[in-house]
Amino acid sequence: MRYAHTVEKVRAAEGAQMALLPEGTLMRRASTGLATVCARLLGRVYATRVLLLVGGGDNGADTLYAGGELARRGARVTAVLAGSGAHEAALAFFRAAGGRVADGAGVPESEIDLVIDGLVGIGGRGALREPYAALVRALPPHAAVIACDVPSGVDADTGEVGGEAVSADVTVTFGTLKPGLLVDPGASFAGLVELVDIGLDLPEADVVAATTADLRPPRPTVESDKYRRGVVGVLAGGDSYTGAAVLAVGSALHAGAGMVRFASTEGVVDLVRQRWPEAVTTVLDATGLDRADLDRVGRVQAWVAGPGLGTDARARDLVLAALATDVPVLVDADGLTVLAELGPGALDRAAPTVLTPHAGELARLLGAERSDIEARRLHHVRLAAETFAATVLLKGSTTLVATRGEPVRANLTGTPWLAAAGTGDVLSGLAGTLLSAGMPPAEAAATAAHLHGLAARIAAHPDPRSGPNPITAWDVLTAIPAAFRQAP
Ligand SMILES: NC(=O)C1=CN([C@@H]2O[C@H](COP(=O)(O)OP(=O)(O)OC[C@H]3O[C@@H](n4cnc5c(N)ncnc54)[C@H](OP(=O)(O)O)[C@@H]3O)[C@@H](O)[C@H]2O)[C@@H](O)CC1
Numbered sequence: 432m433r434y435a436h437t438v439e440k441v442r443a444a445e446g447a448q449m450a451l452l453p454e455g456t457l458m459r460r461a462s463t464g465l466a467t468v469c470a471r472l473l474g475r476v477y478a479t480r481v482l483l484l485v486g487g488g489d490n491g492a493d494t495l496y497a498g499g500e501l502a503r504r505g506a507r508v509t510a511v512l513a514g515s516g517a518h519e520a521a522l523a524f525f526r527a528a529g530g531r532v533a534d535g536a537g538v539p540e541s542e543i544d545l546v547i548d549g550l551v552g553i554g555g556r557g558a559l560r561e562p563y564a565a566l567v568r569a570l571p572p573h574a575a576v577i578a579c580d581v582p583s584g585v586d587a588d589t590g591e592v593g594g595e596a597v598s599a600d601v602t603v604t605f606g607t608l609k610p611g612l613l614v615d616p617g618a619s620f621a622g623l624v625e626l627v628d629i630g631l632d633l634p635e636a637d638v639v640a641a642t643t644a645d646l647r648p649p650r651p652t653v654e655s656d657k658y659r660r661g662v663v664g665v666l667a668g669g670d671s672y673t674g675a676a677v678l679a680v681g682s683a684l685h686a687g688a689g690m691v692r693f694a695s696t697e698g699v700v701d702l703v704r705q706r707w708p709e710a711v712t713t714v715l716d717a718t719g720l721d722r723a724d725l726d727r728v729g730r731v732q733a734w735v736a737g738p739g740l741g742t743d744a745r746a747r748d749l750v751l752a753a754l755a756t757d758v759p760v761l762v763d764a765d766g767l768t769v770l771a772e773l774g775p776g777a778l779d780r781a782a783p784t785v786l787t788p789h790a791g792e793l794a795r796l797l798g799a800e801r802s803d804i805e806a807r808r809l810h811h812v813r814l815a816a817e818t819f820a821a822t823v824l825l826k827g828s829t830t831l832v833a834t835r836g837e838p839v840r841a842n843l844t845g846t847p848w849l850a851a852a853g854t855g856d857v858l859s860g861l862a863g864t865l866l867s868a869g870m871p872p873a874e875a876a877a878t879a880a881h882l883h884g885l886a887a888r889i890a891a892h893p894d895p896r897s898g899p900n901p902i903t904a905w906d907v908l909t910a911i912p913a914a915f916r917q918a919p
């Protein structure tokens with residue numbers, strides 16, 4: 432598991448440690464860790480050309496100490512002092528180690544092998560001001576970039592990027608990850624994130640990200656039968672969309688449901704039955720549906736309501752019928768549009784509810800702008816979890832899962848190849864199956880996002896010796912079993 436803490440918690444932990452340790456200990460631990468990663472990336476340190484961007488705070492100081500260590504090993508290190516001042520002791524160390532300070536305040540013209548970004552770290556506030564922003568714009572496009580603690584311009588707590596930001600290949604972060612390294616848009620600026628342990632004693636994390644080794648997908652035991660493994664009910668498809676139902680049912684089957692019950696209009700049921708004879712199907716009336724109709728479909732341990740359902744009165748009745756049951760309900764796609772009209776009151780129920788919106792659907796649910804959701808993903812996913820008293824999985828380049836009172840879970844396995852129609856339906860079937868197996872809602876949602884991302888990667892990169900290939904939602908669905916094989 433990877434853990435991220437807010438700046439406030441990091442500063443409190445730092446304060447507690449600093450009271451016990453000689454002055455400068457934490458900074459030296461941090462800068463030595465940074466220098467080690469830089470040396471590893473350079474391969475051979477001697478005679479390499481390293482440029483430091485040094486701000487006026489301790490982030491700049493870490494960078495000067497790390498640059499000094501590289502200079503001692505023979506690198507030609509130049510520092511651009513961008514702030515009005517620089518940390519005196521760090522600058523003296525850097526100079527004594529053979530580091531050179533650039534004459535001007537701009538990026539020198541000479542060739543550079545590695546840039547270390549030490550403009551701002553966790554002390555950064557708002558958009559990067561000049562001259563820092565100009566330095567970021569002037570960085571040579573092909574040099575490798577290592578960010579010290581946080582890429583400058585990325586808000587450490589939120590991942591928001593208000594203006595110019597350093598695009599790093601690697602971010603070397605200290606003590607714990609910062610939420611902004613796991614949440615887009617910030618995460619996409621951070622590159623690979625390397626954690627340097629500096630001995631901080633930290634409280635509960637604010638954002639966590641599971642590694643594949645942390646996954647605990649449900650597995651059948653000798654005691655299992657199809658009912659005990661979990662029966663998932665899928666309410667999907669309608670006059671306009673039929674594919675969503677086929678994908679959601681197929682995904683639920685591939686994710687290890689003991690049984691998938693599917694209910695829809697006759698035409699959609701026929702299609703699903705032809706493609707998935709394993710599913711147990713029920714034809715529902717075209718109008719006047721309620722909870723009693725779902726009882727007729729049979730007992731399930733979780734409902735998935737929404738993919739391709741349409742947004743008419745029938746869709747609304749079906750969503751309300753599912754919400755009137757006493758089992759977990761996952762609402763997706765058209766179901767979310769229906770829910771946006773019904774309002775949060777519709778989720779006043781005892782059993783858990785999971786909502787799986789993309790940014791546009793969440794914008795509708797919260798009455799916000801889509802661009803604002805994308806710019807402030809962490810804020811909005813938490814707000815939605817509060818407002819709807821539900822587990823909310825916000826899809827997109829980084830998928831986030833929020834539940835009231837728990838750390839937000841970020842998923843690291845996604846790939847842009849997933850941005851293809853129908854992949855969301857695959858996710859809802861997968862998550863519904865995990866819910867029906869009895870997984871707590873946030874864990875089910877996050878595990879589903881993780882496996883979904885793995886499945887997409889497996890489908891897009893079938894051969895590690897060659898490049899990736901485009902994928903369809905169908906390819907993701909059929910790769911779900913291979914994704915399960917990667918879990919312990
Ligand atoms: N805490 C820990 O556990 C440890 C912390 N350590 C290190 O300390 C770092 C934190 O150092 P820090 O507190 O000095 O803040 P830092 O990130 O250097 O930024 C402050 C400077 O940036 C400036 N500035 C701010 N916003 C700006 C903007 N938008 N645009 C332009 N400038 C802006 C601000 O200017 P001001 O607003 O004051 O004029 C000030 O000069 C941390 O990231 C890690 O590297 C490790 O050494 C050891 C363990």
Ligand SMILES: Nc1ncnc2c1ncn2[C@@H]1O[C@H](COP(=O)(O)OP(=O)(O)O)[C@@H](O)[C@H]1O
Pocket residue numbers: 764789825826827828829830845846847848849850851852853854855856857858883
């Ligand atoms: N740039 C991206 N990087 C990683 N994953 C993405 C990206 N864009 C979309 N996705 C993922 O692709 C899926 C798309 O789902 P959704 O928007 O509901 O599509 P649909 O409704 O067509 O099925 C989601 O799992 C989402 O997280």
Ligand SMILES: [K+]
Pocket residue numbers: 490548549550551552578579580581582583
């Ligand atoms: K930085």
